[in-house]
Amino acid sequence: MAEPEIENIKNILVVGAGAMGSQIGLVCAMAGYAVAVQDISSEMLEKAQKQLAGRMDRNVEKERMTRQEADEALARLTFTTDLEDAAKDADFVIEAAVEKLDIKRELFRKLDEITPDHTILATNSSTIESSRVADATDRPDRVCNMHFFNPALVMKCVEVVRNPGTSDATIEATVALTEKINKSPVLLNREIPGFVANRILHALANEAISLYENDVASFKDIDTACRTALGHPMGPFELMDLTGIDIAHDVRMVKYERSGDENDRPKRSIVERYERGDLGRKTGKGWYTYDEAGKRVSP
CATH class of the missing domain: 1.10.1040.10 (N-(1-d-carboxylethyl)-l-norvaline Dehydrogenase; domain 2)
Incomplete structure (x- = not known):
């Protein structure tokens, strides 16, 4: 199995359409990635889509970007309740679901089954270390924390945290992705509750x-x-x-x-x-x- 490489990351899946997940999705879309935002709630997805469109309208009004740039970024975003369909072509997954360990473990187990073998599975959690979900998968070397800060559209810091089983290639690809989406990576070489910030x-x-x-x-x-x-x-x-x-x-x-x-x-x-x-x-x-x-x- 080939090691993860930033050049092979084209499609990103964000699981969870709350304020954090939806903004992470838009951050990635603004950087040129094709992004699927998935949530079990169609109401949450509709709300996220409306809020993100509103944010882009305000960016255009304040001349932070052109109308064309805003429309192109929004066009790279899709919203769906179908996890399996959204995951089948994902090269990188950022999980931003509820902070419940049992739910995250089940989600990572399922993601392990339905994503391609090369896909990196990252959790946005700052309270649940990735080692606590990695053993629910058959790819613990491709699991890590990728912790954004609220509001994700504004805050530059992203903490990238390896667990004892995370491969160097996974960390290198995750750090590189963080830079590609115009964020500033902070690398933690070992897990510690709460991370740094x-x-x-x-x-x-x-x-x-x-x-x-x-x-x-x-x-x-x-x-x-x-x-x-x-x-x-x-x-x-x-x-x-x-x-x-x-x-x-x-x-x-x-x-x-x-x-x-x-x-x-x-x-x-x-x-x-x-x-x-x-x-x-x-x-x-x-x-x-x-x-x-x-x-x-x-x-």
């Missing part, structure tokens, strides 16, 4: 929540400090609202389930919002409140 980010968020819960300062003022003193583009509470408080909750739960350390559980204020369904911008309320367009209205 999120370990630093979670430490910051954890301290910020502790300061808030101990009534040292309001979450709004803590955000202001991070923006005006540390130069961050947004504060930790603003960022949690953007990425989803459910994500913050689930990441901590995964860490707690693996460590058994009570200190790794989600903080009280996160649990309260999670249980109320106040998950951030996508629900209209998290730490802050948002209008239907996602614009912050309070506090």
